[in-house]
Amino acid sequence: MKCDKARELMSAAVDSELTSRENQAFTLHLQECSDCREEFEEAKKTKQIIQEKIVRFKAPQSLINSIMGLSLSSKKEPSTSPLTD
């Protein structure tokens, strides 16, 4: 397999959407090509970050609030709300 083809398959490989034949050829190429191997690692990392963001976005509001509360409580200045008089 050439690098061109490997890069073409890369996004599908990250999503585990390759056929077993494609996957075999792709894996073989990664074993002998460090460039594509690094590229693939980066692609996987990027996908993971995106997934984490999606998970966070879909997290229940109570969980988001407690996470926000944790980060807010680390600040020393109290936040003033315009709604409270």
Ligand SMILES: [Zn+2]
């Ligand atoms: Zn390559």
